[in-house]
Amino acid sequence: MESTNKSERFLRALQRKPIDRTPIWIMRQAGRYLPEYRATRAKAGDFLKLCKTPELACEVTLQPIQRFDLDAAILFSDILTIPDAMGLGLTVDEGVGPRFANPVRSKDAVYRLSAPDPEADLGYVMETVRLVRSELDGRVPLIGFAGSPWTLATYMVEGQSSKDFSVVKTMMFDQPETAHRLLQTLAQSVISYLTAQANAGAQALMIFDTWGGVLTRRDYDAFSLSYMSQIIAGLDDQLKEARPPIILFTKGGGQWLESTAATGCEGVGLDWTVDIKQARRRIGDRVCLQGNMDPNLLYAREHRIIEEVEIILQQYGSGSGHVFNLGHGIHPTIDHARVKLLVDVVHELSMPYHK
Numbered sequence: 001m002e003s004t005n006k007s008e009r010f011l012r013a014l015q016r017k018p019i020d021r022t023p024i025w026i027m028r029q030a031g032r033y034l035p036e037y038r039a040t041r042a043k044a045g046d047f048l049k050l051c052k053t054p055e056l057a058c059e060v061t062l063q064p065i066q067r068f069d070l071d072a073a074i075l076f077s078d079i080l081t082i083p084d085a086m087g088l089g090l091t092v093d094e095g096v097g098p099r100f101a102n103p104v105r106s107k108d109a110v111y112r113l114s115a116p117d118p119e120a121d122l123g124y125v126m127e128t129v130r131l132v133r134s135e136l137d138g139r140v141p142l143i144g145f146a147g148s149p150w151t152l153a154t155y156m157v158e159g160q161s162s163k164d165f166s167v168v169k170t171m172m173f174d175q176p177e178t179a180h181r182l183l184q185t186l187a188q189s190v191i192s193y194l195t196a197q198a199n200a201g202a203q204a205l206m207i208f209d210t211w212g213g214v215l216t217r218r219d220y221d222a223f224s225l226s227y228m229s230q231i232i233a234g235l236d237d238q239l240k241e242a243r244p245p246i247i248l249f250t251k252g253g254g255q256w257l258e259s260t261a262a263t264g265c266e267g268v269g270l271d272w273t274v275d276i277k278q279a280r281r282r283i284g285d286r287v288c289l290q291g292n293m294d295p296n297l298l299y300a301r302e303h304r305i306i307e308e309v310e311i312i313l314q315q316y317g318s319g320s321g322h323v324f325n326l327g328h329g330i331h332p333t334i335d336h337a338r339v340k341l342l343v344d345v346v347h348e349l350s351m352p353y354h355k
């Protein structure tokens with residue numbers, strides 16, 4: 001295959017069109033493992049100020065692109081901007097993680113919520129998207145993103161990260177109508193938020209369903225997947241021909257890939273527990289696959305990382321339709337030299353698969 005313009009590799013892979021090498025980007029590629037990120041965050045004061053200051057959020061979005069040969073940038077922000085704009089009182093402290101001062105636990109609290117106006121209430125995100133697009137100047141495409149309604153609801157109801165999800169699941173089991181009302185408000189919020197990101201210049205959209213995999217098959221369909229399908233239909237409706245490709249990632253969703261692929265998305269994210277060869281057999285004729293190296297492999301020795309890249313590329317096999325990534329976000333204590341190795345090795349070793 002003749003060399004593909006680097007700016008096109010990622011978007012062409014999502015469309016399963018021929019490319020010259022397998023594109024790669026990394027979940028949480030702008031983050032604490034980069035010294036320049038830590039410096040900018042210190043300058044901002046804290047994580048939320050960093051998200052809410054477009055110049056600084058733009059700066060950290062670009063940092064990994066400047067350091068590594070990545071094929072896509074992802075907007076620097078967080079999935080919790082929506083509940084923050086709803087007035088839940090978000091703080092994100094070092095070592096503690098995200099917390100809400102006003103979690104949403106009663107029927108009344110759920111019915112009081114309304115979908116934020118993206119330009120009025122989340123204008124800083126759209127401003128960052130516009131700035132990043134202008135700074136990138138076409139070098140690589142920009143990915144916008146949002147959390148899935150279910151994943152957002154876990155934080156809003158629990159009030160923080162959770163291990164067992166008992167509070168939000170109790171709402172789901174005992175007050176299904178209240179839970180559905182919350183998810184419905186969130187689905188509407190995500191539709192207008194992602195529409196605004198696309199209009200501001202995001203060239204692909206990713207929905208992070210980080211906690212979909214903690215549900216039963218039936219509850220996944222009813223409380224997570226159906227709302228993600230609704231979001232995709234809503235984006236089709238709002239953006240028509242201009243709708244960017246959508247990647248849907250349910251962590252722990254490897255058993256349900258056919259259902260995830262049937263939502264109308266262009267790409268499905270895989271965590272590391274999935275056999276990518278089997279995943280391609282199951283859904284690879286319909287969608288692009290994104291993933292799926294175990295993030296902990298970046299702690300291993302260099303030869304082991306190279307070996308793992310070769311195995312994943314070989315298991316996916318020849319042809320387009322694969323975007324290399326980790327199976328979840330990169331850990332904050334990874335050595336960035338390992339990231340450089342990973343990115344370069346994916347490009348080098350993938351060439352024979354695109355002849």
Ligand code: 1CP
Nearest residue numbers: 027028029030031047074075076077078079161208210329
């Ligand atoms: O100290 C810090 O700098 C804060 C750590 C941090 C960072 C770097 C948080 C708080 N968010 C982010 C950035 C972020 N979050 C991005 C940036 C873009 C990128 O480079 O990829 C993205 C896409 C997210 C999305 C996000 N936030 C998700 C979904 C993706 C995933 O990793 O599963 C989730 C679940 C969150 C919630 C959240 N925000 C922050 C943390 C530490 C968490 C996770 C808490 C938990 O594990 O429950």
